[in-house]
Amino acid sequence: MTALPLTMQRGACPALSAPMMTGDGLLARISLVEAISPAQLADICRLALKHGNGMIDISARGNLQIRGLSKTSAPHLDADVRAMNLPLREGLAVEIPPLAGMDESEIADPRPLADAIREASHDITGLAPKMAVVVDGGGVLRHSDLLADIRLVAVGKHNWKLVLGSTEDKGFVFNVLRETLVVDTVIGLLKQLKGLGNKARGRDLARDLSVSETQLHTPPSSSGLSRKSTGVVTIDPSQMLGTSPSMTTRNAGSPFDLFALSDHLHAIGIGPAFGQARAEELIAVCDEATRLGIKSVKPALDHSLLFFGSENACRSLQDFAGDNGFVTSSTDPRGHIAACSGSPACNSATIATHEIAAKAAAECGDLLDGSFRLHVTGCPKGCAHPQPAALALCGTADRVSLIAQGKAADQPFAFASFADTNATLRRLADLVRSERRPSENSAACLARIGSDRLAAAATGRP
Ligand code: SF4
Incomplete structure (x- = not known):
């Protein structure tokens, strides 16, 4: 088993193969791009007991974190998780809200754009370790409060607001783009960030582009944004729709609720208090979900787990999780x-x-x-x-x-x-x-x- 590249670097992400040292040992992160079965989540918990100290975090961005690993056990966790053939995220974090594609209140389905950006960014290396692209279709659960270097927010069926840095309401509104232009623009921005070095973030790009307030609120002239000296992003002005001061940010929504989705599917959001649980507690919830016929689960925003199944199964799991100390309601302090x-x-x-x-x-x-x-x-x-x-x-x-x-x-x-x-x-x-x-x-x-x-x-x- 080869040694893992351990990282203590501030701002670095504790990925599965590059765990980070913390107070209780090494911490490895498992990032999933799709839902898994409750049985698979239970198996991950068993690996946390076998290789770590049995504590599992669900991060604010919906990543699983296995705590208490040693230099010896971390490579075994890495190998065992990879052997499970899970839909692991590799490369750039391109994140979509957890109900994407199933949420009838969505303005647009963000999945095709997210897939295209993942694919097109595959060969771009040397970006900041925590670089994140968010593609948000504007449904009931939003990623508006999560920090993102590049954020796309649906403002129409085929129009996407592009925001650089920060949260949705505090970021720098770059422009509103027609869908056909989005992937090339994002890739251009990522290449520009790569050129600025591996510490550069979306906020740096925002400063570099330095579009004036006037330009933000009026459709750009033919010289547009590409006249800036950086010159990497060159956009056909006819595809740029400008921005409007009335473009407001909708609330992110709480995941701790029951959601009615398309095709009679439901989802229930539950979460361990303060995002951290003992593996045995999570295994019990997963086993109950399996018993109730729930087929899939996604770690999601705000330290939650979204389980997908029938309405009855979701309600029963909500009761079970609540009885066992999990957060199951948006009113739980x-x-x-x-x-x-x-x-x-x-x-x-x-x-x-x-x-x-x-x-x-x-x-x-x-x-x-x-x-x-x-x-x-x-x-x-x-x-x-x-x-x-x-x-x-x-x-x-x-x-x-x-x-x-x-x-x-x-x-x-x-x-x-x-x-x-x-x-x-x-x-x-x-x-x-x-x-x-x-x-x-x-x-x-x-x-x-x-x-x-x-x-x-x-x-x-x-
Ligand atoms: S987990 Fe808390 S105490 Fe530890 S580095 Fe982060 S903020 Fe500081």
């Missing part, structure tokens, strides 16, 4: 917390994120109304929620920092001692409860209250 593995699983963590998050869910349910995701992170890297959050708790060397409307590494508005973390959060929740206006949600209330008053409440000052 645990589903509104993004917590990384934290201590002791991760070497970099200074706080037990899952413990803090579980207490927060139990004590601050009204704060966690689904309008924002509370970010609980073991260190400023912020793995569980790279985007800004309305409120974040971040472990540092000697205390916990509290950040409002920002990323984990941003300037804190206050600090709490390790022991006082949950009590501090309760004080903030009390403030939001007392200040909330009729029909105002927690996110809006937090933003309106502002950092100064949050800091006063956090420290218990009157």
